[in-house]
Amino acid sequence: MIQESIRMLIDDLLLASGSQVKVNLEEHFPGDRFAGGKYSMGSNTITLYIEEIKQQCLQLFSSLDHFMDYLAVVFAHEIGHAEDKELMALADKMDESLNERERQEIALQIEENAWEYAVQLLPHLNPDFVYEIIENSLEPYWEQLEQEPALFK
Template sequence: MKNLQIENIVERILVQSGSSVQVVLEDFFPGDRFAGGKYSFGTHTITLYIEEIKEQCLQLFSSLDHFEDYLAVVFAHEIGHAEDRELSELIQQMDVTSHDFTRKGIALKIEENAWDYARKLIPQKLHSFMDTIIHYSLQPYHEALEVSA
């Protein structure tokens, strides 16, 4: 997929959202996590990691046939973080608690908020596709809470 197509998808969703977030496109996430995107609260910037998103799409759907839709869902999720009115308070709560279970619950809430917002940006016809992505995205958070319970 050419960068122009990726930029068009990003621009369309960004305009639709009305968000003022800055967007950066990179190839790979610089850490050891498997991240397709990252929202930086301090700089109000979303970075999308295109090769990571492709790899996630391949792992989940065994092809890149739905890459454009997958990219749109990942980006909508990151905008969900950027536009989350609770995010500042949730980050603050996470910073002050030392209770591991509480921290994991807050992390889950942050992710659920972003997915709730993302759902508004993705066409209804893609919601079952999106639900698959959400399920796999939230699974580690749910498992972490079960282990801690």
């Protein structure tokens, strides 16, 4: 039942975005990171890691009451990467950079671009809910750059 609901949510957001990205669902992220989703440029594929998304939702909101909305936000963010017209150029620029700070700034720009796109796909969700997830996601980037959190709204 939950798998069917997830597939419907994915189909709805793909339709709303017009994206042709492929989507895979996995139970767990295979690495050490705590990633809920990952976009692969080479294959134009988004992989969502359902158990990590559940854990992230629990960590941030202390319950799974809003799991489907949380999943929608994560997926919309990954679609944002897939549809980012600047992503290839930013990734190339990051690869060419010898300066760690510049790489961190580019990484932040990549994430901000994806979040800006995601927000446009989620007008039906409570903005405070969405922005709490965004701020939580961007906080490590701001800390690395020793920046004050930017108002993303």
